[in-house]
Amino acid sequence: MTLADIFVAFCFLLGGAAAFFTAFHPNILYAAISLIGSLVAVAGLYGALGADFLAAAQLIIYVGGILIVILFAVMMSEDIYKRRFFEGAKKYIFPVLAAALVFGGLAKVTLDADWSVATKPDFEPTARAMGWALVGPYALVFQYVVVLLAGLIGAVIIARPATKMQKFTDDEGDN
Amino acid sequence: MSLAEFLSGINYFIAHLFGTGLPMAVFSILSAVIVLLLFAMPVGGFCTYLERKVAADFQERIGPNRVGPLGLLQFFSDGIKMFLKEDSISKNADRWIYNFAPSLVMAGSFGAFAAVPFSAYMIGADLDIGIFYAMALGSLVSLGVLLGAWSSDNKWSLIGGMRGAAQIVSYEIPLGIAVLSVITICGSMNMHTLVAQQAWPTAGGEGHFWNVFHNPFMIINFFIYFTAALAECNRTPFDLPEAESELVSGFNTEFSGMRFGLYALSEFADVILFACIATAIFLGGWHVPFFNLQSINLGLSIGELDLSPLIQSVLMIGVFLFKVSVLVFVVMWLRWTLPRLRVDQLMNLCWKYLIPISFFNLIGVAIWTWAFSGRSMLQLLGQLLGVY
Numbered sequence A: 001m002t003l004a005d006i007f008v009a010f011c012f013l014l015g016g017a018a019a020f021f022t023a024f025h026p027n028i029l030y031a032a033i034s035l036i037g038s039l040v041a042v043a044g045l046y047g048a049l050g051a052d053f054l055a056a057a058q059l060i061i062y063v064g065g066i067l068i069v070i071l072f073a074v075m076m077s078e079d080i081y082k083r084r085f086f087e088g089a090k091k092y093i094f095p096v097l098a099a100a101l102v103f104g105g106l107a108k109v110t111l112d113a114d115w116s117v118a119t120k121p122d123f124e125p126t127a128r129a130m131g132w133a134l135v136g137p138y139a140l141v142f143q144y145v146v147v148l149l150a151g152l153i154g155a156v157i158i159a160r161p162a163t164k165m166q167k168f169t170d171d172e173g174d175n
Numbered sequence B: 001m002s003l004a005e006f007l008s009g010i011n012y013f014i015a016h017l018f019g020t021g022l023p024m025a026v027f028s029i030l031s032a033v034i035v036l037l038l039f040a041m042p043v044g045g046f047c048t049y050l051e052r053k054v055a056a057d058f059q060e061r062i063g064p065n066r067v068g069p070l071g072l073l074q075f076f077s078d079g080i081k082m083f084l085k086e087d088s089i090s091k092n093a094d095r096w097i098y099n100f101a102p103s104l105v106m107a108g109s110f111g112a113f114a115a116v117p118f119s120a121y122m123i124g125a126d127l128d129i130g131i132f133y134a135m136a137l138g139s140l141v142s143l144g145v146l147l148g149a150w151s152s153d154n155k156w157s158l159i160g161g162m163r164g165a166a167q168i169v170s171y172e173i174p175l176g177i178a179v180l181s182v183i184t185i186c187g188s189m190n191m192h193t194l195v196a197q198q199a200w201p202t203a204g205g206e207g208h209f210w211n212v213f214h215n216p217f218m219i220i221n222f223f224i225y226f227t228a229a230l231a232e233c234n235r236t237p238f239d240l241p242e243a244e245s246e247l248v249s250g251f252n253t254e255f256s257g258m259r260f261g262l263y264a265l266s267e268f269a270d271v272i273l274f275a276c277i278a279t280a281i282f283l284g285g286w287h288v289p290f291f292n293l294q295s296i297n298l299g300l301s302i303g304e305l306d307l308s309p310l311i312q313s314v315l316m317i318g319v320f321l322f323k324v325s326v327l328v329f330v331v332m333w334l335r336w337t338l339p340r341l342r343v344d345q346l347m348n349l350c351w352k353y354l355i356p357i358s359f360f361n362l363i364g365v366a367i368w369t370w371a372f373s374g375r376s377m378l379q380l381l382g383q384l385l386g387v388y
Helices: A003-024 A028-048 A052-076 A090-112 A127-135 A139-159 A164-172 B003-018 B022-058 B074-084 B095-115 B130-151 B155-186 B191-196 B216-232 B257-281 B308-335 B343-371 B377-385
Strands: B117-119
Touching: A003 A028, A028 A052, A052 A127, A052 B130, A052 B155, A127 A139, B022 B074, B022 B095, B022 B257, B022 B308, B074 B257, B095 B130, B095 B257, B117 B191, B117 B308, B130 B155, B130 B191, B130 B257, B155 B191, B155 B216, B155 B343, B191 B257, B216 B257, B216 B308, B216 B343, B257 B308
Parallel strands: none
Antiparallel strands: none
16 A cells, blocks of 8 residues: 555545535534535545646635635524424435436446556646646637626626615715 | 755655555654644744834834843743643534634645745745645635634624635635736746746846846736735734724634634744745745856765755755745734724725736736747846847
8 A cells, every 4th residue: 555545545535424424414514514524535636646736726716715605605694503404304305316316327437437457657747738728629618617707797786786775885985 | 966866865765664655654744744843833933023023113112022032032932831821612612613723724824835945956845736736725724714713602703704704715816816927927837947937037048037027017916916915814904804903803812722822823824925925936036136046066065965956055045035034024014004904995905906907917917928928128128238
């Protein structure tokens, strides 16, 4: 067992345990917090597989951005300790069906894949190749991200009503 | 035999001694911890002393002067005091998260030091994505602040933590764009390459001198980076998360003993880290004007071991740390000069001024790089005057 193997095993354990907590912890706050472990473990796996840029991007986008937004939303809700987000067995049916479908798909892909062992190539930096791919073959897909951003800004402008409070602060200006 | 070969020989010896399995993993983790304790802890501690002395100078007081000569050992006694203090937890605090949060902040600010290039031969991890890695680990800090604040069951803490998270998430954007313009110029995220390109320009050389003087946009970009970094470290005039006149002590109100110590220490570590990154990507790292330190060769050697990389390294580290300490001093100077911003002013400054300006600058830098095929002002001037 080499250092890399130990690291990968650790990432699998951490990610699996954290994902289990996220799915089954009755308190939504702890579920959100255990997402940290799961997201960091995925970043670690990316790193172990040689995708250095992806690992850092995983940290900066998911842990630094999305998780913080989730925590904001959860912490701002009322009576957070009393909330239980599983009430009654009825709510299990659809998630279980969806999970079975996803698991079936993943299992099929895993079993069909050709798992012949290749010699591990030396580590090669990925950032430059990824950059060229994003402005070359995948330029169209990349452009959609800009469309997404425009959509978000549009949504903010439409959703913002001119309330009394807003008018008050707008009139007062920045002085 | 050069120094690098000598060091890799040591590495080989250690790997031979410990194998490559679990003992090696334990050894690597321990050595990283020891390096951190030897570098970051004393430097962070010394910064607390320095800050009190600078504050005292600004207010015409003497400052700490009892412990050791000139009060130099003050931070040492402060550290011992923090270790011995009772580690109190308020009754309704969320114990798990409360205990976990300071370590997140610590991991975020100390882990990023691995990518700081102190000299051409001394860098913890020469990653291809060095600068991006340092910024990614920085995102753990905001998480630690938010969780610590929420778990301590105190409304001042919660308000402080919310402000902290909102502030850090917002200011990460101008910070990231300022860094992006540097990457545009150098075409690399590797810290070593970034610094190496900032050498004094010579006839056939790659260097284009410090990035901050690369073109007019970069000078503005440096100030945007510096302002955003101040906000990221929660330093005055952006210290709203721990505004002591309104929020007691902000997000760390309930923390005591060494847990508070971790927060305080990683705040200073954050300041030093941002000063290090600013030095490396804007102020030319170990490079000095008119001269390339890497060309020094005194011809000294012990047996087969060439000593010149060692001598160069010492000079480079000296230059690097000098620039870093100037920046850290400016940060402290600002603290005792500027008043704190209001929350709405803070958000206005970020979203209405810094972000639009930084986007404009990024486009400007891109156009400059394209128009002059990456040459800096100094290189163009040199070409005009026919120096090389």
